[in-house]
Amino acid sequence: MTTPTATAAPYTTIIGLEVHVQLQTRTKLFCGCSTRFGGPPNTQVCPTCLGLPGSLPVMNRHAFDLAVRAALALDCTIAPFTKWDRKNYFYPDLPKGYQISQYDLPFSSNGQLEVVDPKGAFARNVGIIRVHLEEDAGKSMHDEAAGTADTRIDLNRAGTPLCEIVTQPDLRSPQEARAWLNELKLLLVYLGVSDCNMQEGSLRVDANVNLHIPLAGEGGAEGRVAKTPIVEIKNMNSFRSVERALAYEAARQWEEWQATKAELGTTPKQTRGWDDPAGVTRAQRHKEESSDYRYFPDPDLVPVTVTAAEVAAARAAMGDPPTVLRKALEAKWKISAYDADVLVNQGRDLVAWFEELATLVGEGKVASNWMQQDVLRTLNERGGTIGEFPVTPAAVADIIGRVQKGDFDTSRGREIFAAVLASGRPVADVVAGMGIAAVSDDDLVALCRELLAANPKVVADVRGGKEQAAAGLIGQAKKKNPNVNPAKVRQICLDLIKGM
Amino acid sequence: MQPLDLSAVDLVAAVRQGDVSAVQCTEAFLKRIEQVDGRVNAFLKVDREGALARAAAIDARRKAGGPLGPLAGLPVAVKDVLCTADMPTTCASRMLENFLPPYDAEVVRRLRAADAVIVGKTNMDEFAMGGSNENSAFATVHNPWDLTRAPGGSSGGSAACVAADMAPVAIGSDTGGSIRQPAALCGITGLKPTYGTVSRRGLIAFASSLDQIGPMARSAADCALVMETIAGHDAGDSTSLPHAVPRYTELLEQPLTGLRIGRVAAHFAEGLDPEVARGVEEAFAAFKAAGATIHEVELPHAKYGIPTYYLIAPCEASSNLARYDGAHYGHRAEPGKGHRAEPGKGHRAEPGTTFDSPLAEMYCRSRAEGFGPEVKRRIMLGTYALSAGYYDAYYAKALRVRRLIRQDYLDAFQQVDLIGGPTSATAAFALGEKSNDPLAMYLVDMYTVTANLAGIGGISFPCGFTKAGLPIGFQLQGPALAEPLLLRAADRYQRLTDWHLRRPKLPA
Numbered sequence A: 001m002t003t004p005t006a007t008a009a010p011y012t013t014i015i016g017l018e019v020h021v022q023l024q025t026r027t028k029l030f031c032g033c034s035t036r037f038g039g040p041p042n043t044q045v046c047p048t049c050l051g052l053p054g055s056l057p058v059m060n061r062h063a064f065d066l067a068v069r070a071a072l073a074l075d076c077t078i079a080p081f082t083k084w085d086r087k088n089y090f091y092p093d094l095p096k097g098y099q100i101s102q103y104d105l106p107f108s109s110n111g112q113l114e115v116v117d118p119k120g121a122f123a124r125n126v127g128i129i130r131v132h133l134e135e136d137a138g139k140s141m142h143d144e145a146a147g148t149a150d151t152r153i154d155l156n157r158a159g160t161p162l163c164e165i166v167t168q169p170d171l172r173s174p175q176e177a178r179a180w181l182n183e184l185k186l187l188l189v190y191l192g193v194s195d196c197n198m199q200e201g202s203l204r205v206d207a208n209v210n211l212h213i214p215l216a217g218e219g220g221a222e223g224r225v226a227k228t229p230i231v232e233i234k235n236m237n238s239f240r241s242v243e244r245a246l247a248y249e250a251a252r253q254w255e256e257w258q259a260t261k262a263e264l265g266t267t268p269k270q271t272r273g274w275d276d277p278a279g280v281t282r283a284q285r286h287k288e289e290s291s292d293y294r295y296f297p298d299p300d301l302v303p304v305t306v307t308a309a310e311v312a313a314a315r316a317a318m319g320d321p322p323t324v325l326r327k328a329l330e331a332k333w334k335i336s337a338y339d340a341d342v343l344v345n346q347g348r349d350l351v352a353w354f355e356e357l358a359t360l361v362g363e364g365k366v367a368s369n370w371m372q373q374d375v376l377r378t379l380n381e382r383g384g385t386i387g388e389f390p391v392t393p394a395a396v397a398d399i400i401g402r403v404q405k406g407d408f409d410t411s412r413g414r415e416i417f418a419a420v421l422a423s424g425r426p427v428a429d430v431v432a433g434m435g436i437a438a439v440s441d442d443d444l445v446a447l448c449r450e451l452l453a454a455n456p457k458v459v460a461d462v463r464g465g466k467e468q469a470a471a472g473l474i475g476q477a478k479k480k481n482p483n484v485n486p487a488k489v490r491q492i493c494l495d496l497i498k499g500m
Numbered sequence B: 001m002q003p004l005d006l007s008a009v010d011l012v013a014a015v016r017q018g019d020v021s022a023v024q025c026t027e028a029f030l031k032r033i034e035q036v037d038g039r040v041n042a043f044l045k046v047d048r049e050g051a052l053a054r055a056a057a058i059d060a061r062r063k064a065g066g067p068l069g070p071l072a073g074l075p076v077a078v079k080d081v082l083c084t085a086d087m088p089t090t091c092a093s094r095m096l097e098n099f100l101p102p103y104d105a106e107v108v109r110r111l112r113a114a115d116a117v118i119v120g121k122t123n124m125d126e127f128a129m130g131g132s133n134e135n136s137a138f139a140t141v142h143n144p145w146d147l148t149r150a151p152g153g154s155s156g157g158s159a160a161c162v163a164a165d166m167a168p169v170a171i172g173s174d175t176g177g178s179i180r181q182p183a184a185l186c187g188i189t190g191l192k193p194t195y196g197t198v199s200r201r202g203l204i205a206f207a208s209s210l211d212q213i214g215p216m217a218r219s220a221a222d223c224a225l226v227m228e229t230i231a232g233h234d235a236g237d238s239t240s241l242p243h244a245v246p247r248y249t250e251l252l253e254q255p256l257t258g259l260r261i262g263r264v265a266a267h268f269a270e271g272l273d274p275e276v277a278r279g280v281e282e283a284f285a286a287f288k289a290a291g292a293t294i295h296e297v298e299l300p301h302a303k304y305g306i307p308t309y310y311l312i313a314p315c316e317a318s319s320n321l322a323r324y325d326g327a328h329y330g331h332r333a334e335p336g337k338g339h340r341a342e343p344g345k346g347h348r349a350e351p352g353t354t355f356d357s358p359l360a361e362m363y364c365r366s367r368a369e370g371f372g373p374e375v376k377r378r379i380m381l382g383t384y385a386l387s388a389g390y391y392d393a394y395y396a397k398a399l400r401v402r403r404l405i406r407q408d409y410l411d412a413f414q415q416v417d418l419i420g421g422p423t424s425a426t427a428a429f430a431l432g433e434k435s436n437d438p439l440a441m442y443l444v445d446m447y448t449v450t451a452n453l454a455g456i457g458g459i460s461f462p463c464g465f466t467k468a469g470l471p472i473g474f475q476l477q478g479p480a481l482a483e484p485l486l487l488r489a490a491d492r493y494q495r496l497t498d499w500h501l502r503r504p505k506l507p508a
């Protein structure tokens, strides 16, 4: 199956996302158990999160406050009064037989998060319908080894605070959906709301997708827009999977439309699971009874009130979100939107590292270039975080300063950077150890004369008007003395030829 | 000194003074249990060794001059709906037949901390659903006043064990009348406190917004003593009230002069047994003689109490009982073995029932086998009422009526301090009389459910006997947190009468 390109597609892809993020709290939403990932199964549990008879929930206010922070960052309105509801369904990883969630009065609603492609391909303001808080379920592990097909239940995760973020169907392509998810993740990580680690399940995405297909009207007039049935896609384990699954699903719906002309409302909403290795979505078994969750207010919990002062305090404690930070970096350091985007997307610690470097260098653009071409590249190769990076901003600033002084050129500077990184020694030691010393102008002139004498063809070419022929001399100069400044060599040679 | 004859207040004083040891006291009640409980079935579990060990430890501490808790040496029976870490907690259900909780309910913890001696767990209607105690999966409780009659429910075992002198004090729970109605039918005193007064942590939930734990004893003074231990804020129960615990026993001493008691004419309409009516009117007269004034008040929406209750309680129950699915604890059906037929209980599913998956089969069979018919009936009622398309017509509407009922009380308590009336329309009815008629059984709570719906307190105490020698209960209801007044009024009445001192003839 081929995916029509965005411009060629005779339809618009309409995408809405439903994102679940685990909040970074030490303890669970309604009990004191640890939320740490990866503990031995069923070791972070108590009567409450095991759903034992007689146990009762007590709300973790810190989790609620973190959720408020996330909602504020998504520009949501915080409800002054919110309550807890029970969502009733049977499943072995849901030990109470219901999930404590929020139904008709979520704690926040009506927000937005913009995503702008730094290369200018799209800019999309995505509406947030609601953000609510709920408890996570446990994990079912289907052990099909040895033919037993046993299911094992780990309830360590049961009760972990989970924010559900539901967007308007405002996204218009799989690429946009992926970019928006990146932006959301960045925002939540920046604010310390969630680590958004998809491998550990702390961020999960479901997508709703359908196509709007403009139909030709009578006599070539503009007709109505046909809408294909909405499909919910589950089981996507990375943002890349989300993009692939949406692209696949849009193409699949287009083919189905051509075959069936089935429109929205003619069939029940379908859920399809993404099979990543196969690269296809597959229909999941539809269970009619599963849709009635019999929500009602949880009588074990009391409603939560949030005052305007509490909202203001949460807003003040929030710190700059990435969108604000990008613009601030652009303005303060005179760097491009693209550069600011790259830096900000690496996280708050890297931005701080960059700003320290830029301050030492006294200029943003050069610092930004070094960040992207040297620091980030090696960081990506090495892995780890900027906090663990062995070279300091001061060392990089030292190297940049020497280049700017003309001690050596940028490519020589890069070699020094690499040597500092590899050896862990100070820049001055590395420079001295490599025998790098500034070449005196007299020495340079002598070297250039020698080169011109040995290369009459270059001299003739330059005289004939081909100044670029002088470039051939620079390589030879560097062979004779690796510390020469190429620009200077070029200039001296040109001057000598003119004076001949 | 004969411990069985002493009030809880006197027993605690006697142990403290050394007139009787905690062991002697415990042994006396354990002996009584051995002698009569074979006929009453008040207990599901008697912890003889545990109780005696506990009593011995208290005696040793007293001898050593150590501090004694306020209930030191007092035997207490606990309804089997409250979690105990050292005894199975079954809710009188096959579902939890072998369930041993890993923790004590907050009430049990407080009782132990006060040096009470927990002698055992009392019988009840399964999951506290019922008004006769006939819904126990294990044994039917017999009323000590007439063994052919029901003790009331759902705290029937707690009421019967106090009435039959098997414990001076028992703990019950009241969701729609489950403390007050059996107290009335067994001739004892039972207090259902204001919602939030006693922590529900460790109380196995029936209907969370209505459930409240309270004391059952021979007298209001004994209830007051127990309240000082079990009441009080618990940060582990979000619905627990933050109020300081009143000194209930000391507040008993204030006189009743000027007390305004409301009388609701509708309570005396059709359906009230004439003998009960006579006993209740005599109690009003006694209060008047003691200095209170009686005023007619109206509770216009009280007549919707039963339908409102039988929507809200089953809705909450259908969700609260979802956890009993056989997956984690409790009864689990053997895979593929079909249903165990239970004689007379009708647990067998239709032949040829098919299931979507082995998991669905486990759920269905475990619940079909583990729950009795009344529990299933209420789960189905609640599940239906909460379903899409019915929620507004049933649950949401019931919540609105609940608010009207609450408002009725607020209005009435502008005019009076307390409201009096019958606890139950009849004295103890015969076992089997209502057990095949769920609607008739639901009506036994008609005078009590409104207090639960409004979240206020109520107390029932004996106010006379029928010609057949069965106790009649008088109920007082008060505004939120008026327990000191409820206890004081009942105590005043008991200082002037001796109905509460009469004991059933139940020879050893």
Ligand SMILES: [Zn+2]
Binding pocket: A028, A031, A032, A033, A044, A045, A046, A047, A048, A049, A050, A159
């Ligand atoms: Zn826990």
